Every structure is written in structure tokens, then in C-alpha cells.
Amino acid sequence: MNKGNKSIVIAISGLHGVGKTVQAKRLAEAFGLRHVSGGAIFRSLAQEKGLSLIELSKNAELSDEIDRLIDGQVIEEGIKGNVVIDSMLCAWFLKDIALIRIFLSAPDNVRIERIARRDGKSYNEAYDETMAREASEINRFKKYYGLSISDVKDVCHIVLSTEDLSEDEIFLILKSYIQFKLKNILV
Numbered sequence: 541m542n543k544g545n546k547s548i549v550i551a552i553s554g555l556h557g558v559g560k561t562v563q564a565k566r567l568a569e570a571f572g573l574r575h576v577s578g579g580a581i582f583r584s585l586a587q588e589k590g591l592s593l594i595e596l597s598k599n600a601e602l603s604d605e606i607d608r609l610i611d612g613q614v615i616e617e618g619i620k621g622n623v624v625i626d627s628m629l630c631a632w633f634l635k636d637i638a639l640i641r642i643f644l645s646a647p648d649n650v651r652i653e654r655i656a657r658r659d660g661k662s663y664n665e666a667y668d669e670t671m672a673r674e675a676s677e678i679n680r681f682k683k684y685y686g687l688s689i690s691d692v693k694d695v696c697h698i699v700l701s702t703e704d705l706s707e708d709e710i711f712l713i714l715k716s717y718i719q720f721k722l723k724n725i726l727v
Contacts, residue, residue, distance in 0.1 A: 550571075551618070551633075556579075556674060558702050564625070567624050594673060
């Protein structure tokens with residue numbers, strides 16, 4: 541789908557459990573692009589350090605080193621181009637690079653149900669872990685970057701609630717939108 545030598549960068553942001561990674565993978569495949577997940581980078585770093593996600597989040601509250609490392613990798617991948625990137629803040633960091641910036645949302649109960657099902661945990665366990673991680677992340681975003689989730693949403697071209705849509709429906713909406721944007725951008 542890459543026309544000529546123009547680089548395609550698509551950024552997908554949103555809170556945990558909205559479908560960022562699932563959709564980013566599908567869109568990358570559909571458009572012949574690479575896929576990079578900020579969440580996967582974070583999980584890999586936690587595993588490397590032998591820490592849980594919550595423990596790594598707590599460590600990240602002590603210094604901006606972890607967040608800046610991960611966000612720096614996201615920016616580097618965006619600069620390389622021809623990629624779909626998903627992370628909570630990537631739309632903001634890539635606002636001058638990404639041709640298309642998407643923000644996915646869903647109510648907390650829907651997000652938590654998805655996370656519990658995906659991770660094989662009880663709803664309560666997924667709720668406690670997700671809310672603790674997000675509280676840590678949201679505080680760090682404000683402290684380190686002066687950003688809120690609303691700031692990220694505000695730089696996006698499309699904001700889509702995934703609440704009552706299937707993965708296939710979300711994919712069709714996003715794919716159609718991207719095709720439309722690329723047709724108008726890459727002429």
C-alpha cells in the first residue's frame with residue numbers, strides 16, 4: 541500500500557483494553573506495514589528486569605528513565621516509517637510524523653472484561669491491576685510530559701468507541717478510514 545517513497549505511519553492510542561494492539565496488528569498486515577507495540581516494549585522490559593507490570597510501573601514513578609526509554613523507542617520506530625504503532629501516548633509523540641492518528645475508547649467495565657478474558661484473570665483481579673497501572677501511568681504522563689489522556693485524544697484524526705463493536709467491525713471502520721485518508725494524502 542506504500543505509494544512511492546512516502547512513508548506511512550499510523551498511531552493508535554487509548555487506555556488498556558480498548559483494542560489498540562489487536563487492531564494495530566490487523567491494520568499492519570492489511571496495509572503491508574510493520575507493527576510496534578508500546579505495551580509489548582513495556583512488558584518485555586518488565587520481563588527483562590524480572591518485575592511484574594505493576595512493579596515496573598512503580599519503579600517508573602521514581603524516575604522518568606523507563607518512560608523516556610519506551611517512548612523514545614516508539615518515536616524512533618515512527619521515524620523509520622512504514623509502521624502501525626500502538627501505545628497510550630504514541631499519537632501525541634508522533635503527532636508531527638503520523639499520517640493517521642487514531643484514539644480508541646471504551647468504558648472501564650468493558651475494558652476490564654476484555655483484559656480479564658485476555659489474561660485469564662478474574663474481573664476483580666484485572667480491575668485492581670489495570671486501575672493501579674493506569675493511575676501510575678496517568679500520574680507519570682502528567683509529571684514527566686505535562687500530558688493527559690485528553691491531550692492525546694485531541695491530536696487524533698478519529699476517535700472511536702469500541703464498546704459495542706466486534707473486532708471485525710472495528711477493523712472494517714478503521715481500514716475504511718485509513719484507505720480514505722491515504723487516498724487523499726498520498727496522491
